[in-house]
Amino acid sequence: KTITGTVSDQDGLPLPGVNIVVQGTTNGTQTDFDGNYAISASEGQSLVFSYIGYKNETRAIGASTTINLQMSEDAQALDEVVVTALGIKREKKALGYATTNVGGDEVNTAKETNFVNSLSGKVAGLDIKKSNTLGGSSNIILRGYTSITGNNQPLFVIDGTPVSNISNASSASFDTTTSDQTQGRGGYDFGNAAMDINPEDIESINVLKGAAASNLYGYRAANGVIIITTKTGKRKKGLGFTVNSGVTLSNYDKDTFPKYQTEYGAGYGAYYSGPGGYFFEQDIDGDGLDDLTTVFTEDASFGAAFDPSLLVYQWDAFYPESPNYLQATPWAPGKNDFSHIFNTGVTLNNSISVSAGSDTGSFRLGYTNLDQTGIYPNSKLTRNSVDFNGSQDISEKLTVGVKATFTKTDGSGRNGTGYDGRNVAQSYRQWYQTNVDMAAQEKAYYDTGRNVSWNFGGDPLTQDGRKPIFLNNPYFVLFESYESDTRNRIFGNVNLTYKAKDWLTITGRTSLDTYSELQEGRIATGSVDVPEYSRFNRTFTELNYDLLFNYNFDLSEKLTLDGVVGSTARQQRIESIRAVTSGGLAVPKLYALGNSVNLLNPPTEYLGKLKDYGFFGNASFGYNNLLYLDISGRYDISSTLPEENNGFFYPAVSTSFVFSNLINADWLSFAKVRANYAEVGNSTNPYRVYDSYANPTNFTVPFFSVSNQKSNADFVNELTKSYEVGLETSFANKRFGFDLAYYSTQSTNQIYPVAVSRATGYHTLVVNSGQVDNKGIEASAFVSPIRTEDFEWAINGTWAKNESEVISLFTNPATGEEVTNLQMASLQGGISINATVGQPYGSIWGSNFTYIDGKKVIDPTTGRYVVDGTPQPIGDINPDWKGGITNRLTYKDLSFSFLIDVQKGGDVFSLDTWYGYATGIYDITAGTNELGNPKRDPVSEGGGILLEGVNPDGTPNTTRTSMGNYANALGYVRAPNALHVYDASYVKLREVTLSYQLPKKLVDNLPFNSISMSVVGRNLWIIDKNMPYSDPEAGLSSGNIQGYQSGAHPSQKEYGFNLKFQF
Amino acid sequence: CSDFGDMNIDPKEAKIGEAPPETLFAAATKQLSDQMTSTSVNRNIFRLFAQHWTETTYTDETNYNLITHDQPGTHWNELYRDVLRDFDESRRLINLTDTQLTPPAVIDNQLAIISILEVFTYHVLVDSYGNVPFSEAIDINNVLPKYDDDEDIYMAIIDDLDNAMSMITVGEPSFGSSDLIYGGDVSAWIKFANSLKLRLAVRIAKVNPSKAATMATEAVAGGVFTSNADNASFQYLSADPNTNPVWVDLVQSGRQDFIPANTNVDIMNALEDPRRRIYYDQNLEGDYVGGIYGSNSPYRDYTHLGSIFHQPETPGILIDYPEVEFLLAEAAELNLVGTPADAEAHYNNAIIGSFVFWDAGDPETETPPSAIALDYLSKPEVAYATAATTWQEKIAVQKWIHLFNRGFEAWTTYRLYGFPEMNVPEISGEPVPRRYTYPLDEPSVNGANYSAASEAMGGDTKASRIFWDVE
Incomplete structure (x- = not known):
């Protein structure tokens, strides 16, 4: 006889696609869209109802030709149907390999663009x-x-x-x-x-x-x-x-941004003129006497110690629209560092x-x-x-x-x-002057629409001389x-x-x-x-x-x-x-x-x-x-x-x-x-x-x-x-x-x-x-x-x-x-x-420290690491x-x-600190040493830093090394690549x-x-x-x-x- | 059972054998000229090694740092991969040429020119590094080529040079317009080959005087350059990427990386050398001031390079007539060809030739370069009889001055004679390198052969010497 009925779920809604088989035979059917089915079977036989995610149910056929059934979810199996290769749905328990299922709410609640x-x-x-x-x-x-x-x-x-x-x-x-x-x-x-x-x-x-x-x-x-x-x-x-x-x-997360030193301004060292050899000199105000200007060409911060009483013609003294046009301003760290550039x-x-x-x-x-x-x-x-x-x-x-x-x-x-002028991070992580006020850079670009950079190569009094040399105004770039x-x-x-x-x-x-x-x-x-x-x-x-x-x-x-x-x-x-x-x-x-x-x-x-x-x-x-x-x-x-x-x-x-x-x-x-x-x-x-x-x-x-x-x-x-x-x-x-x-x-x-x-x-x-x-x-x-x-x-x-x-x-x-x-x-x-x-x-290869018994070797005359220049594995x-x-x-x-x-x-190698430690922009390149003296002072005056390591004879290093200019022991000029490999x-x-x-x-x-x-x-x-x-x-x-x-x-x-x- | 057809053949690239051989020859010639002419800190820093130029802000190269930009790697890559490989492929294609269509004499002329430029390239490689791959080079079936002894390579390429000259049939064409140096003129190539042979003879004079004498004598007999019209000159074009590479770094880049070094400026100032007007810019009031070699030297404070270095179409030079005259003077002093008595005449010719080459006349007085040169030669510090105590110093200083735009030969001049005296850069405190170290990736891609070569050179250091560089 023909048995008919309706299969529904726990909530009473019809359940389409339920498999119904006469037990012990290959005779089977499925419920239709409304949960209805019809199957021929004899009295005494049993119908097995199965549906993925629901408990199997068996009903013996009695006199009635109608069997309605409410199926209940199988909590155990519910989430265990997964889509496998070629879109085939399989019960997870049947799989002989690892799969991980992630629900859609995991990616569409706390949404990422990717x-x-x-x-x-x-x-x-x-x-x-x-x-x-x-x-x-x-x-x-x-x-x-x-x-x-x-x-x-x-x-x-x-x-x-x-x-x-x-x-x-x-x-x-x-x-x-x-x-x-x-x-x-x-x-x-x-x-x-x-x-x-x-x-x-x-x-x-x-x-x-x-x-x-x-x-x-x-x-x-x-x-x-x-x-x-x-x-x-x-x-x-x-x-x-x-x-x-x-x-x-x-x-932006401050923990993932440079911490700049705020003690010294532009320069690579004492290579120029003016006090200490840290400035350019040029007659700006026309009084026949040379005035101090920033070393505009230099994209580093190994220059003069900041001293607000010292007046210097800085980059913003030269473009005509500037509020500081042809005015010397105090030699001080930029009021706003590069992070000023970030918006919400x-x-x-x-x-x-x-x-x-x-x-x-x-x-x-x-x-x-x-x-x-x-x-x-x-x-x-x-x-x-x-x-x-x-x-x-x-x-x-x-x-x-x-x-x-x-x-x-x-x-x-x-x-x-990467290492490119169109990446402004190249500047703020590697080549920068800490005296630059980024809000002023912003204003300079907004007011002029021009590439008014802090870094130019020529005579600051001429438009042509103010053409940027190595780095652009970051706002102009953006x-x-x-x-x-x-x-x-x-x-x-x-x-x-x-x-x-x-x-x-x-x-x-x-x-x-x-x-x-x-x-x-x-x-x-x-x-x-x-x-x-x-x-x-x-x-x-x-x-x-x-x-x-x-x-x-x-x-x-x-x-x-x-x-x-x-x-x-x-x-x-x-x-x-x-x-x-x-x-x-x-x-x-x-x-x-x-x-x-x-x-x-x-x-x-x-x-x-x-x-x-x-x-x-x-x-x-x-x-x-x-x-x-x-x-x-x-x-x-x-x-x-x-x-x-x-x-x-x-x-x-x-x-x-x-x-x-x-x-x-x-x-x-x-x-x-x-x-x-x-x-x-x-x-x-x-x-x-x-x-x-x-x-x-x-x-x-x-x-x-x-x-x-x-x-x-x-x-x-x-x-x-x-x-x-x-x-x-x-x-x-x-x-x-x-x-x-x-x-x-x-x-x-x-x-x-x-x-x-x-x-x-x-x-x-x-x-x-x-x-x-x-x-x-x-x-x-x-x-x-x-x-x-x-x-x-x-x-x-x-x-x-x-x-x-x-x-x-x-x-x-x-x-x-x-x-x-x-x-x-x-x-x-x-x-x-x-x-x-x-x-x-x-594996990351590069130059390495030289080691004796696991200790870094320091050159006792210079106080610097002895570098093994042959490329070798230094990270993974x-x-x-x-x-x-x-x-x-x-x-x-x-x-x-x-x-x-x-x-x-x-491990990660950072080209940013590789250069940045040589340009003196990071906090680590300034401050005081173990004697309490400024690191950047000459070693002869108690400055410099003492690197941890041993002399070639195995005795502990006691030679302090200079932190006075870009050729210091930590930057790319002197350091082994291995110094800039970090644990990730x-x-x-x-x-x-x-x-x-x-x-x-x-x-x-x-x-x-x-x-x-x-x-x-x-x-x-x-x-x-x-x-x-x-x-x-x-x-x-x-x-x-x-x-x-x-x-x-x-x-x-x-x-x-x-x-x-x-x- | 597939219908793939030729879909795995790149439809946008020429199939092997389908490019005309002269296109590979021409491409390789330009690569060679580019590499010898460039001043990129990534490619060619020989002007700095020669202390003709120095760097303003980033002084790594003037302090002989070869790690940061791996110039030895690029130099090697360019010469092997982009020059020698294409010469070799051009030769392979020429050897397949149908002799019914191209007469054998033309084919031989083409093969000879390729061979001459290969000799030039290998001598640059040897003079740069010492031992380099040669007998097993340019063979992809052997990815671990051994390095040959530098002197052995010299002997082999000297033979190659002789063979090449013997293959040439004067009067027959060769590469035509695809010969970007001589326009296919094979007699010019014979002069080039002999001039190169003379250069090689003078190089090895200290270690193999008899061979050097034979070579120099043969070269002179065969005919070397006799005027600046013979110069091996590569004419650049006005637009990127076909300009003189120096223009790219000095002008197009907008940077101010290079200025004349005090080493050069001080010597030329002392001589009141009229070529300063060409070499330098008069950007400073008063005297020319060279940047302090190897130290941070603000661009604005020092003399800049002259306008000829800022022109895109300035030619690149492989060998020129003044150099040949200097070589003849050296060969005379070394008794290779002629006698020391002949040296002065060649020295004078060289300097006159240099003034002509640099067009160092006086436009105001309309005095031609040769007249200015004669006046210059009359100075006691310049005149051969009185210039210095040794012939080495006399010739080396003047040759070095002439080679102002050819760092490689200028540096080599210093390596051969120890003159002029060079400055020691402040940061590194290192002396002038005697060689390039090997490319940074050779230890990783050809480790065992690299190690063997390093050992044979006495260590892969800048202080190790090429075989001809004896104290």
Whole structure:
């Protein structure tokens, strides 16, 4: 007979899609949209009702032909359905690998412009380093660096669409690691592409960490996958609206800004004239006698001691609009130091979304506007995004879905980075005069619109002589030499799902990710550098075509089999062109290529294309909710590999054993062990197989030149092998629990360009060897010390330690000799970042102290460090461990939480103190020594400093060394690089959130379904750090070149308020 | 089973073999001229080593700091990667030329010119570092090239130079307009090769006098430069990136990094040298004042460089006629070719040639440079008979003055003869380097060979000496 009925949830709402099976048979059906079902079965048989997140129910069939059922949520299983590779939803307990699920509220309450930053401290094994620039990139590393010079960032997948996360640095090619910006040579950090994802639209995030988890995604997932599921409409009747409005204020963090000395002004030492040799002398007032002027040319502060009774003609005595025009003013520290330049940044975030559902379909349409002004004047970022997510049943078996996101990002006045005049931090951290009043600089620019700098080279009485020499007025830089950029991006997919059989679902999906961007650079007329306009246009397009056959069988009552077989095809194309004016701008402020003074040099063009095919399949066996076994494999063919070797296969196997099901104990809520072994192959960038010539700018005749990189026609795919074991538990009705993982990966056959001796005639050679091993432990734990009906205190902790080691690099083809070091970047200051055999990936090399018995050796005649100039390892970019603790207190509708984020270890070289200690701007370069005398006094008069160390004979150093000028023992002139390598450890109060949801009875009187509000703070307090004057997290950009600061920007404390209405 | 076609071939770059060989030759020639001419603190600081110029504010290089900007690394990179590699590829392509279309004599002429400029490049490398990769260089199949003994390299390139000259057929064309120095005139290249040979002969005179004598005699017999019209001169253009590199650093940068050093100004002031009008700017009232070598010297307080250094189109020079005359004077004193009695005439020719080269006439009185030079030569401090007690000092001082815009040769002149006397920079207190240290990345990319070479040089220090630099 036919049994009919309605299945509903705890609240009595109909529950569609509930599986109903006649026990012991393959006869089954599902409830429809209204929760109704019909199935034929006989009396005496039983119906099993199952639905993910709900407890299974069994009902015996009696005489009645109607069985209505109210299902109850299974608290234990509720949050344990996760989205895995290819969008397949799996019960977490069945997984033989580690994943971490993060709810959308974690990223859209305390919103970051780049949502990825909100994950810091919340996912064990995920190392996120936030850039401190407006709209800058975040470096994201899962379980350590595995690729020697290639991409180490995880893959982002949004609702099944792989989304590029390449850095938006103005690098023409696929190979973003070679961009000048990432190596400190100036530029802007345009962020990475994942930041186009609007946090407001995120429903949940799942982080797939190991190769076993990502095997089905193929080689691009070798660094792990961050799967993002966006919000969608619910299939219930009616419209729903959500309006969200938030404002965030941000201020620079003083702990991450220089502390200046305020005792001495401009100069490099006593090299000039006037009292003590610290001034220029020139007759300014026309009385025939020389007057004192500042040493304008000098961008350092090793000059005269401040003395307000001494009157000096300073920079502001010379521009005619100045209040101090032709007036000498007291020799005193600038009333406002460089921090005067910072504003309070304001971010407005407003969004509205509508969702609707019917019997056969649902959708959500969201619009978000982000409007951000940075802490530097004239810096702003806006992002408008429209997100659509919908599905519609065409027939009972066929469903069509569309997901589309359009994002338009416009930046202007982004913060310059690195050693470049367009980065004002280059001045305030490295080259500066402490006598300069930044408010006066501001006024000078506002009053004149000109580049009235404190630093000029000629006769101050002439306009031409006041042309800036090394450093511009920072306000002129920010307002006149600003960049602007715009990026339009569309990503999404169209998918068709066909339920061919009860056991077979076929999905076809076409995904697109495309953007076009324009980055425009300006150097205004009147700047130190040659005026310039540059434009960089890039278009990126990726298409993915997937065909998936999902199957599931019950092989027996207890044994299930499900899985997927499918294929994918991918095409990627990057096209870019960069053009720069030559010789200056004919008309000031006209930023057009046609305004070039000289004929334009040919623009730089790039066209990169790649294509690949993947064939994959997996089979998951489940036995009685107890034991799971998953076998998968994938075969890829890639266009970037040599034709004869362009296909490769890699397998994975994982298992999960839920042994708590064998132990019937109240105290044990859940326990499983998991283990897996997996391989992931990897391809490479285009154009590494065939050689070509570079095309330098022509002279009177055409020029060609052999490329600096030697290609390699004979390589095979990269391969990462990994295994992992884990234990996942929860106790006492989920009051506490933990998850432990140990993993080990070996990344072999790497395809990468290695720096070789230039005596070969090349800079780099593409090789296909080398191995990097990573192993690590990840732990996360939760506990609820207090849990009552109204109140809960929950603590979540994560901790992860990763150890990497470069095992081998490559052998010299001619001699078979092992190469033991690879220089990845050679950076200013004589520093390089290296992959060195036997060392962790990313060792910092430079000059070192000389040691005797672990003590630094001091030259007894000079009192300075004895420097060992041979470059050698002096630091390691990798942290020893990272961790985070979140405390959450919930009382009824009020919730308070805070996250403390910790990093132990890791090193950073600071080019800022390297130069800044020589220019005398930092507090450490002044003050008094151990005798109580001014450090800057001559050693003969009791000045100078006493460095800790020993003489070459082992006796303690007793020789004080001069701090009287730029050639002191601490700055770049004399110091070893190692003196400027700092421990990057920190303890940060990363996030504080206070949320309140208005009680339902209150809301019921209003035309809303719910109202919530939250107050959030981010990066409020660096509780502890060892790096002076700076945020140890600050870097140049995302990518493999870490552990280096040059012109670092301060971190920002953010305070936000957010209001959300649903109706 | 793939449809990739040629999609892995970069559509925006020329395929190997598809660029004409002369385009690589021309590019390499410019790189060579740029590297020898530049005054960038990242590339070429030989004007500072020679103490012709000094730095105003940032005095690292004048204190012989080779770490901060790794000039040895850039110098090496440019010469190997951007000069020698492209010469080598040009030769490879020329060797593939269809002899039906290009006569063998033309091919040989092209190969000979390449070889001559390679010899020039390697002698600069040896004179910079001592032992360098040579026999195993420019071969990507060997990424750990050994360093050859500096003297061995000299012997090899001297042979190469002779071979190259023997390949040339005068009257036949070569590179035409892609020869940016001589416009394809092979007879000019023979003169260049002989002049270079004479330079090398004088270099090794102390360590191998017999070889030096043979070389010098052959060079003179073969024909060296006889006037400034023979100069190996690279004519720069007016617009970036094809200007004289000095213009980039002095003018385009807007900076005030360089001024004439007191070492140079004091000597020229003492001689009341008329070339000061060319070398220096009259920005100060009264006398010319040179910046204190190696110390912070405010730009405004000292004499600036003359206008010729501020012109984008000022040529770059590899060898010139006055240098050759100085070399002939040295060769005479060394008994390599001619006798010491011949030295004075060459010395006089050299100085006259220098005045002509620098166009150091007096525009007000319309006195031509040669006449001014003769007047100059009549001064007792200049006249060969009375200028100084040793011939080394007489020649070295004047040669060094002439080489004002060619730091490398000026520095080498000091290394050979110990004159003129140099100042010791205050900050470092170091003497003038005898060589460049090796590039900073060689220990990491070619460690074992680097170590062996360092040891062979007596340590990778600035004090170690090139084989011809004997006390």
